[in-house]
Amino acid sequence: MRNSKRIEGIAFDWAGTLTPWHTIDVPDTWLQVARVIDGDDAPAIADRLLCAERELLTRCREEHVSATLDQVFQAAGVASGPEVLDAYRLAWEEHTFLDPAGVRVLRALRERGLTIGVLSNTLWPADWHREIFERDGALELIDAAVYSSEVPWTKPHPRIFANMTSAMGISDPALCAFVGDRLFEDIYGAREAGMPAIWVPHSVIPEEELGSGTAEPDATVVSLQELPELIDAWNNA
Numbered sequence: 001m002r003n004s005k006r007i008e009g010i011a012f013d014w015a016g017t018l019t020p021w022h023t024i025d026v027p028d029t030w031l032q033v034a035r036v037i038d039g040d041d042a043p044a045i046a047d048r049l050l051c052a053e054r055e056l057l058t059r060c061r062e063e064h065v066s067a068t069l070d071q072v073f074q075a076a077g078v079a080s081g082p083e084v085l086d087a088y089r090l091a092w093e094e095h096t097f098l099d100p101a102g103v104r105v106l107r108a109l110r111e112r113g114l115t116i117g118v119l120s121n122t123l124w125p126a127d128w129h130r131e132i133f134e135r136d137g138a139l140e141l142i143d144a145a146v147y148s149s150e151v152p153w154t155k156p157h158p159r160i161f162a163n164m165t166s167a168m169g170i171s172d173p174a175l176c177a178f179v180g181d182r183l184f185e186d187i188y189g190a191r192e193a194g195m196p197a198i199w200v201p202h203s204v205i206p207e208e209e210l211g212s213g214t215a216e217p218d219a220t221v222v223s224l225q226e227l228p229e230l231i232d233a234w235n236n237a
Helices: 014-018 026-037 042-063 069-076 082-095 102-111 126-135 158-167 183-192 224-235
Strands: 009-012 115-120 144-147 176-180 197-199
Touching (some): 009 014, 014 115, 026 042, 042 069, 102 115, 102 224, 115 126, 144 158, 158 183, 176 224
Parallel strands (some): 009 176
C-alpha cells in the first residue's frame, strides 16, 4: 500500500500509456523497410531484421539491459542509411501519436505543481521521441525524459527508475508516482524502486512480453483523464 507522502512528481511510460495501445504487425513494418533496401530480397531481409529485433528485445526483458535500433541493423547485417530509417519511421508513425487527452492531462498535472517525467523502454534514439512529443504539443510539458536506448538498463531494473527520479530532481522515490500499462516492467519495476505505481490496464500485452514477477499497483485507472483527480485524492488525504 502506498505511503502517505505527498506526490511531487509523476513519470509516465510512453508506448501503450501516453500513446494508446495498438496491436502492430511488426513483420509487416520490417517488410516495408526491407523493400527500400532491396525489393527483390525484401522478405529475407525483413526476416533477418525481425529475428535480430526479437533476440535483442528478449535480452532486454530477461536481462534488463538496453539495446538500440542500430544494434538491430548490425545484428541483421543490414546497412541503415537515411532512406532506410525514414522508411522505418514512416512504417511506425501512425502508432506514435499521443493519447487524445494526453496534453490536457499533462497540463492539468503541471498546474498542480507536479514535475512530469517520461521513462520508456525503447530501441529508438531520444531525438526521435523528442520530435514526437514536439509534434503532438507535449514537449514543453515534460520536465525530464529517460530512454533505455540512452542508458545501460531497461525497466524493471531499479537503476533506470533511479535515473528517472534523479533527472526529475526528486530525491525520494516515494514522492514520484509512476504510470504504466505493463505489470512487470512498469508496476513491478516502480514498486521495487520505491515509487507508488498506477496501472493503466488498457493494453493487450502479448504473452511472450509479459515477463516474470507480479505486482499490485497502488491504484488503477482506466484512462489518463482520471490521473489529476487521483493525485488530488492522494495529496489531500
